[in-house]
Amino acid sequence: MASSTAASASLHRCLLLLLLLLPFAATATVTHRHRLPYHHLASLDVSEPPTTFFEVDRPIRPPRGSLGPCSALLLSHSFGFTYGQPPVTAAYAPPACLAGARGSGSLALAVLEWSADCRGRQFDRIFGVWLSGAELLRSCTAEPRAAGVVWSVSRDVTRYAALLAEPGEIAVYLGNLVDRTYTGVYHANLTLHLYYHPAPPPPQQQADLIVPVSRSLPLDDGQWFAIHNATDAQSKKLSIPSNTYRAVLEVFVSFHSNDEFWYTNPPNEYLEANNMSSVPGNGAFREVIVKINDDIVGAVWPFTVIYTGGFNPLLWRPITGIGSFNLPTYDIDITPFLGKLLNGKEHDFGFAVTNALDVWYIDANLHLWLDHKSEKTTGSLISYDAPALVLNVDTGFSGLDGQFVTSASRHIVVTGSVKSSYGEVTTNFYQRFSYVNSNVFSKNGTVQVVNQTIDAKSGVLAKDASAVLISEEVHRVFPLHVYTGTSDQVGDDYSLISFVKLGVNEKKTSGGKLGFSYSSLRNAQSAHGSMKVKKNLVAGGLGETHEVYKYVGTDGCYFRDVSSKNYTVISDQSGDSCAKKAI
Known part of the structure; x- marks a missing residue:
C-alpha cells in the first residue's frame, strides 16, 4: 500500500527537504506529490515493447545434484483500485513434490517469484506477501x-x-488507486519453484515451526503493524511451545510518507526557527526497537532503501535501487531469552521506532527449533546487557542554511542456556551499532548534502560442554551520499538536480557442526540526473545509473557491472568466476 507524502507546505521557502518529501517513492497516505505529467507520457510511442526493470542481485541457483523445479502458480491478480481493500487471498496447498521431499529426500531450495507488468501512469506501491500470516x-x-x-x-x-x-x-496486499489520471493496473503472478534432494536429507537447518508476529486477517490493509510516531508501539501476544530449544526472530521493515527519507530530516528546532511546522523533522536518526515483554531483545538500524520513485524517478529506470524489489530482513537470535519464555504463558512481542514519524510498517516471523525427543525444555538467562542508546546531535544554522551532525551507538549482549535432549547449550548473541550522519543545507536551503554511514555487527555463538555448535557473525556497512539542488524556481516550477550513492558492504562467517562458510558482498550504486518540474509534475529530465556487484563466498562467486541511461542499458558485464580478474 503506498501513495504519496503528506507535504503541503508552500514551496516559496525553497527548502530542499520539502522537495524531497513531495516526490516519488512508495509511501502510505493518499495525497499529492510530483508525478509524470500526461503530456510527457503521451509523447511516448505506446507501440514500443515494454521496458524490463530489474534489481541487481546474485542469481538464485539450485544446489548441485538437486531435482526440479516443480512449480505452482499460487496467485494471479490484477491490482487496480485496491487501496484500503482487503488483501487478495488464495488457498495454499503444498505442491505434490514436497510430499516426496519429506519422504526419502529433502527440500533443497524454494524460490518465490513475483512477476508483473503495468502500463500507463502510476505511483510506486509497497506490497507484501504472506503465507498463513508469515511474511x-x-x-x-x-x-x-x-x-x-x-x-x-x-x-x-x-x-x-x-x-x-x-x-x-496466501495473502497479498498492494494498495493501488486507479482513476482517469493514474491509469496503471499492476497485473501480477506469484509462483513457487521447488527443488529437492533425491538422497536422504542433510542435517536439519531450517526451523521446525514458524510463528507469525503480524496482524491477523480480516484487514483492509497489509498484515504488517503500522508505527505512526515516536511513542507508538505495536505488539502481539504469543506463547512458545514448551519443547523449543532455539528461536530466531526475522524482522521486516519499511518506511514511508513523512519518514520515507528520514535520513534527510532536520531537527525540529530548525523547522520551528524557520516557521515550517508542516515539514517533517525529528532529525536524521531512526532505529527499530524489538521487545519481548519489557526486555529489548534486539534492534534494527535499517538499510536506506530508495524506492523506485525516490528523489528523481528517472534514476531507477530500468536499474532499481538496492533492496527496492526485495527489501532486506534482519535476524535477531532470542534463544538466550527462552528461559523466560518457556512457561506456557503468552508474551508480548513488540516494536517501536526511535524518533518515528508517520509511517513505518513492521512485522516479523518467529523461527523455532523443537526438540522432538522431549515434551519440555528448560532454560535460564545468564547475563544481559542492553544500555540505553547513545545519541548526539550537533546543530548549527542561520536561517535556512546550516549543518546537522548526528552520531549514535548501541550495543546489546545477552547469554542464556537451554537444556534439551541434545544436552545443555549456552548461547551468546550480540549486536553492536554505530551511526554518523551529516546534513548540510546551503544556498538558502535550495541545496542539501547528506553523508551517512551505518555500521552494524552481530553474532551468535552456541556451544555445549564439548564443542561449538553454531558460530555466526555478520558485519554490514551501509554508506549513503545524497546531493539535491533546486534552481530556476518560479512558483511551482523549478529544476532539480540529484546525485545519489548508496551501497551494502557485508561479510558473513559461520561454523560449527554444519561446517564452515564465508561470504563477502560489495554492492555499490551511483546515480545522477536532473528533471524539470512544472506545477508539481515532472515535465522532463534524464537519469543515469551505474552499479557494481561483487560477491565471493564458499558457495561460489558472482560479478556484475551494469550501467543505464534514460531507460536503456548501455553496458552490462557479468560472470560467476572466482578468478581474481573477474572480481
Whole structure:
C-alpha cells in the first residue's frame, strides 16, 4: 500500500527537504506529490515493447545434484483500485513434490517469484506477501510508462520449509488507486519453484515451526503493524511451545510518507526557527526497537532503501535501487531469552521506532527449533546487557542554511542456556551499532548534502560442554551520499538536480557442526540526473545509473557491472568466476 507524502507546505521557502518529501517513492497516505505529467507520457510511442526493470542481485541457483523445479502458480491478480481493500487471498496447498521431499529426500531450495507488468501512469506501491500470516516477501512496484514495464523478483524462501509443507492461505496486499489520471493496473503472478534432494536429507537447518508476529486477517490493509510516531508501539501476544530449544526472530521493515527519507530530516528546532511546522523533522536518526515483554531483545538500524520513485524517478529506470524489489530482513537470535519464555504463558512481542514519524510498517516471523525427543525444555538467562542508546546531535544554522551532525551507538549482549535432549547449550548473541550522519543545507536551503554511514555487527555463538555448535557473525556497512539542488524556481516550477550513492558492504562467517562458510558482498550504486518540474509534475529530465556487484563466498562467486541511461542499458558485464580478474 503506498501513495504519496503528506507535504503541503508552500514551496516559496525553497527548502530542499520539502522537495524531497513531495516526490516519488512508495509511501502510505493518499495525497499529492510530483508525478509524470500526461503530456510527457503521451509523447511516448505506446507501440514500443515494454521496458524490463530489474534489481541487481546474485542469481538464485539450485544446489548441485538437486531435482526440479516443480512449480505452482499460487496467485494471479490484477491490482487496480485496491487501496484500503482487503488483501487478495488464495488457498495454499503444498505442491505434490514436497510430499516426496519429506519422504526419502529433502527440500533443497524454494524460490518465490513475483512477476508483473503495468502500463500507463502510476505511483510506486509497497506490497507484501504472506503465507498463513508469515511474511514471505516485501517489495516495491516499478513505476510504469505508457509503453509498459515488466519486472520480476525472486526470493529464496527455503528457510520457510516448515510453513510451505502445510496447507494455508496466501495473502497479498498492494494498495493501488486507479482513476482517469493514474491509469496503471499492476497485473501480477506469484509462483513457487521447488527443488529437492533425491538422497536422504542433510542435517536439519531450517526451523521446525514458524510463528507469525503480524496482524491477523480480516484487514483492509497489509498484515504488517503500522508505527505512526515516536511513542507508538505495536505488539502481539504469543506463547512458545514448551519443547523449543532455539528461536530466531526475522524482522521486516519499511518506511514511508513523512519518514520515507528520514535520513534527510532536520531537527525540529530548525523547522520551528524557520516557521515550517508542516515539514517533517525529528532529525536524521531512526532505529527499530524489538521487545519481548519489557526486555529489548534486539534492534534494527535499517538499510536506506530508495524506492523506485525516490528523489528523481528517472534514476531507477530500468536499474532499481538496492533492496527496492526485495527489501532486506534482519535476524535477531532470542534463544538466550527462552528461559523466560518457556512457561506456557503468552508474551508480548513488540516494536517501536526511535524518533518515528508517520509511517513505518513492521512485522516479523518467529523461527523455532523443537526438540522432538522431549515434551519440555528448560532454560535460564545468564547475563544481559542492553544500555540505553547513545545519541548526539550537533546543530548549527542561520536561517535556512546550516549543518546537522548526528552520531549514535548501541550495543546489546545477552547469554542464556537451554537444556534439551541434545544436552545443555549456552548461547551468546550480540549486536553492536554505530551511526554518523551529516546534513548540510546551503544556498538558502535550495541545496542539501547528506553523508551517512551505518555500521552494524552481530553474532551468535552456541556451544555445549564439548564443542561449538553454531558460530555466526555478520558485519554490514551501509554508506549513503545524497546531493539535491533546486534552481530556476518560479512558483511551482523549478529544476532539480540529484546525485545519489548508496551501497551494502557485508561479510558473513559461520561454523560449527554444519561446517564452515564465508561470504563477502560489495554492492555499490551511483546515480545522477536532473528533471524539470512544472506545477508539481515532472515535465522532463534524464537519469543515469551505474552499479557494481561483487560477491565471493564458499558457495561460489558472482560479478556484475551494469550501467543505464534514460531507460536503456548501455553496458552490462557479468560472470560467476572466482578468478581474481573477474572480481
